[in-house]
Amino acid sequence: MAEAPSHSEKLKSWDRMKVEGFSKKAPVTTPYPFTDIEKPPEFRGIPHINPEKCIGCGACVQACPPDALIMEWDKEHGVKRLTYNAARCIRCARCIEVCPTGAMEPTTRFEIATDNKEDLVEVVEHKLAYCEECGEYLDFTERQIEYVRNILPKEIFDAYALEDRIKLTQEEKMRRTVVKLRELESNVYPAFMLVEKGKEKKGGEE
Amino acid sequence: MVGTKDLEAHFEFECKACEDGRCSKADVESILAERKGLKDFYEAFKEHIRECKRMTYGQYMFVIDREVLPEAVLWWHNHPKFKETHMSTAVGTDERPLNGHFAYMPFLNVQVEPFKMDENYWVFLKVYTPADDPSFPSVAAKLPAALWIEREVKDLLGFKPVGHPDPRRLILPEDFPDGVYPLRKDMDYRHSPITEPRTEYRETPEGTTLVPMGPVHAGVEEPAHFRLFVKGEKIVDVDYRGFYSHRGIEKTGEGRLTYNQVLFLAERICGICGYQHSVSYAMAVERLADVEIPDRARYIRTLLLELERIHNHLLWVGIAAHLVGYDTGFMHAWRIREPVMWLVERLTGNRKQYGMNIVGGVRRDLLDYRKEEVLKVVKEIREGTKKFLDIALNTNTFIKRAEGVGILPYKVAKAYSVLGPTARASGRKIDARLDQATKTAMAYHEVDFKVPVYKEGDVLARVLVRMDELFESLWIVEQLIDQMPDGDIFTPIGNLPEYQEALGFTEAHRGEVVHYVMTGEKNKVYRWKVRAPTYNNLPAVPEMLKGYHVADAPIIIASIDPCYSCTERVQFVDVETGKVKVLTEAEFNELSIKYKGVF
Ligand code: SF4
Numbered sequence: 001m002a003e004a005p006s007h008s009e010k011l012k013s014w015d016r017m018k019v020e021g022f023s024k025k026a027p028v029t030t031p032y033p034f035t036d037i038e039k040p041p042e043f044r045g046i047p048h049i050n051p052e053k054c055i056g057c058g059a060c061v062q063a064c065p066p067d068a069l070i071m072e073w074d075k076e077h078g079v080k081r082l083t084y085n086a087a088r089c090i091r092c093a094r095c096i097e098v099c100p101t102g103a104m105e106p107t108t109r110f111e112i113a114t115d116n117k118e119d120l121v122e123v124v125e126h127k128l129a130y131c132e133e134c135g136e137y138l139d140f141t142e143r144q145i146e147y148v149r150n151i152l153p154k155e156i157f158d159a160y161a162l163e164d165r166i167k168l169t170q171e172e173k174m175r176r177t178v179v180k181l182r183e184l185e186s187n188v189y190p191a192f193m194l195v196e197k198g199k200e201k202k203g204g205e206e
Numbered sequence: 207m208v209g210t211k212d213l214e215a216h217f218e219f220e221c222k223a224c225e226d227g228r229c230s231k232a233d234v235e236s237i238l239a240e241r242k243g244l245k246d247f248y249e250a251f252k253e254h255i256r257e258c259k260r261m262t263y264g265q266y267m268f269v270i271d272r273e274v275l276p277e278a279v280l281w282w283h284n285h286p287k288f289k290e291t292h293m294s295t296a297v298g299t300d301e302r303p304l305n306g307h308f309a310y311m312p313f314l315n316v317q318v319e320p321f322k323m324d325e326n327y328w329v330f331l332k333v334y335t336p337a338d339d340p341s342f343p344s345v346a347a348k349l350p351a352a353l354w355i356e357r358e359v360k361d362l363l364g365f366k367p368v369g370h371p372d373p374r375r376l377i378l379p380e381d382f383p384d385g386v387y388p389l390r391k392d393m394d395y396r397h398s399p400i401t402e403p404r405t406e407y408r409e410t411p412e413g414t415t416l417v418p419m420g421p422v423h424a425g426v427e428e429p430a431h432f433r434l435f436v437k438g439e440k441i442v443d444v445d446y447r448g449f450y451s452h453r454g455i456e457k458t459g460e461g462r463l464t465y466n467q468v469l470f471l472a473e474r475i476c477g478i479c480g481y482q483h484s485v486s487y488a489m490a491v492e493r494l495a496d497v498e499i500p501d502r503a504r505y506i507r508t509l510l511l512e513l514e515r516i517h518n519h520l521l522w523v524g525i526a527a528h529l530v531g532y533d534t535g536f537m538h539a540w541r542i543r544e545p546v547m548w549l550v551e552r553l554t555g556n557r558k559q560y561g562m563n564i565v566g567g568v569r570r571d572l573l574d575y576r577k578e579e580v581l582k583v584v585k586e587i588r589e590g591t592k593k594f595l596d597i598a599l600n601t602n603t604f605i606k607r608a609e610g611v612g613i614l615p616y617k618v619a620k621a622y623s624v625l626g627p628t629a630r631a632s633g634r635k636i637d638a639r640l641d642q643a644t645k646t647a648m649a650y651h652e653v654d655f656k657v658p659v660y661k662e663g664d665v666l667a668r669v670l671v672r673m674d675e676l677f678e679s680l681w682i683v684e685q686l687i688d689q690m691p692d693g694d695i696f697t698p699i700g701n702l703p704e705y706q707e708a709l710g711f712t713e714a715h716r717g718e719v720v721h722y723v724m725t726g727e728k729n730k731v732y733r734w735k736v737r738a739p740t741y742n743n744l745p746a747v748p749e750m751l752k753g754y755h756v757a758d759a760p761i762i763i764a765s766i767d768p769c770y771s772c773t774e775r776v777q778f779v780d781v782e783t784g785k786v787k788v789l790t791e792a793e794f795n796e797l798s799i800k801y802k803g804v805f
């Protein structure tokens with residue numbers, strides 16, 4: 001199989017005159033919309049979410065100026081929903097820039113007129129991870145955890161004991177921290193924990 | 207001599223700027239010595255000056271008493287030595303959450319020496335008014351340049367310019383209730399009240415007939431309503447009602463967006479000079495963050511600004527030809543223009559709305575092999591335009607309709623602070639590219655070009671100014687490509703300081719674009735004010751129309767290259783309340799029958 005040309009090759013070889021076939025008589029006009037027109041490869045069309053790559057991190061939602069991307073949590077069913085609405089999109093491509101996984105894909109599509117509004121919407125649903133301890137859903141998705149596992153070096157995992165804590169709710173994490181601190185006798189305790197410790201000692205004496 | 211101590215003594219507002227060491231009250235003397243003229247102003251008004259400080263390079267602020275506002279503005283505007291100084295615009299801010307006052311602040315573009323960016327500077331004259339009495343003496347009574355802006359702050363913030371000659375509603379729609387002020391901080395940006403419509407047109411003067419033009423302009427296809435009062439064929443007087451496409455952009459920018467998101471909104475203010483808006487906004491924020499952007503980014507910005515100018519001048523000359531009935535010229539001008547659109551589409555990713563800017567630099571680099579393409583297009587355009595002008599300027603249809611029509615004398619142009627090619631056709635030596643320090647965001651000081659100025663002040667002069675400028679722009683593009691430095695295209699900005707103010711500005715193809723930004727907490731924008739050049743040029747149009755024939759009106763109006771949508775920035779389109787009512791066909795017919803003969 002012949003190798004596909006690289007992106008910069010494509011950029012170099014694209015030639016409008018060849019693609020659109022202008023004539024001497026009509027040097028800048030084409031019979032569009034009766035013919036198709038092809039946009040150059042640099043063209044910023046509407047973006048498209050690749051559901052296989054998206055991890056549901058929400059970076060794109062933060063960056064999008066006109067709120068064309070929305071993130072919703074449905075903790076009851078354990079899903080996180082990323083919705084893209086082409087009708088609001090101003091094609092600024094900020095989302096493509098900030099996406100950590102390359103799930104936001106640029107396209108050269110620009111004809112989005114439709115008689116059905118739903119054609120303009122793309123939805124990606126993610127499964128939320130749940131706490132190993134209490135079974136409650138977490139704020140982030142399973143894929144986000146997977147992604148963190150992949151990019152963080154092993155040392156950091158070890159140093160912060162992340163492996164044990166990554167799949168816990170915030171409350172559970174805090175609880176465990178307290179328990180751990182209690183275990184370490186020689187620790188300098190913050191004020192709010194001293195009270196607890198005092199109680200504990202009393203209990204022990206009894 | 208008033209020293210720092212005395213200034214402190216009668217300074218009564220809590221100024222946040224000094225807390226982080228930016229305010230330079232401590233060395234007033236050295237600040238005043240930085241530029242020519244500051245000291246004189248200080249001497250003349252020292253009883254009334256409460257604070258002076260340097261905002262950023264070449265931008266100075268004086269906080270003055272409101273009683274002397276008109277005198278202070280006129281002192282600068284009519285400065286005997288600084289001939290081209292003008293009042294650029296003003297901003298009204300609701301600073302009640304900060305210090306319990308409203309603030310009104312005219313900006314003066316002080317021109318010590320035309321085209322010397324390191325000598326000229328901006329002066330902000332800030333007046334504070336108490337929250338319960340937001341009034342100030344009107345500048346507009348003596349200076350027409352302030353006419354619109356004072357009506358604007360009256361509409362949007364509820365200020366009272368005392369003695370304003372024409373205090374009708376300017377911006378808000380006819381069906382907006384009185385006493386609701388959208389730009390006050392206590393109004394939510396989604397709120398959109400509505401009442402019975404009420405129009406405030408001027409009475410038709412005695413002995414004249416009313417010829418309404420609009421609400422959609424015949425050639426520019428944009429909403430603006432001119433009411434021409436005519437005697438026979440001759441226009442005697444003109445009334446104007448516009449702002450039909452007011453969109454509430456400033457309020458949205460202040461409400462929920464971060465500073466980088468506002469940038470993309472800024473670019474979409476206008477479909478023609480969008481890139482100029484985006485550069486101006488980016489420049490204001492970069493000034494506030496106090497960063498220097500990489501040279502390559504400055505060059506790429508300048509390149510795109512000039513390409514934008516080239517295609518817009520061609521677009522405009524096409525429309526002008528169309529309006530005088532020379533449609534062949536229209537077609538050819540647009541044919542010549544198209545390759546520029548194709549070029550920018552490949553450089554940036556779109557024909558318009560380039561999306562190239564980000565605060566701190568640009569987003570796409572210029573690939574080296576593209577340079578040849580740019581030069582090729584430049585060559586094509588130069589040849590094409592030369593040929594076109596050769597023919598167009600020898601066509602009687604064109605010349606006869608343009609020569610001696612719509613004359614705007616220098617004095618009137620200056621009084622209205624007319625900008626851009628319209629001003630240069632009337633002999634004003636101004637060009638924001640060189641007049642003010644654009645060097646932090648653009649590269650105009652590193653290329654060589656001339657600024658064409660004509661004295662005639664008629665439509666033909668405006669055509670010629672633009673065409674001369676187009677050739678200069680082509681020359682600038684060639685130099686930029688030749689000198690393009692290597693390096694990064696982006697510098698990170700970091701956090702913005704809180705409650706600081708700065709201006710960003712550049713010359714669009716119709717005049718200077720000004721963006722004023724005041725930062726708020728957490729990298730948000732507290733106040734964002736946009737002034738498109740048409741905002742200053744349009745009020746002068748009635749002056750150009752008077753005395754000419756009705757048939758000349760479309761071309762005279764179009765000769766300033768008006769752009770209504772960017773002038774009017776700011777309509778509350780509210781999707782949620784859905785107050786807009788669509789008439790059914792039956793209802794429409796009923797209404798038409800009822801009002802038959804009334805409209
Ligand atoms: S930034 Fe990318 S990965 Fe994150 S939610 Fe958006 S599309 Fe998915």
Ligand code: SF4
Nearest residue numbers: 064089090092093095
């Ligand atoms: S292209 Fe811009 S407007 Fe469209 S979804 Fe992405 S960030 Fe939002």
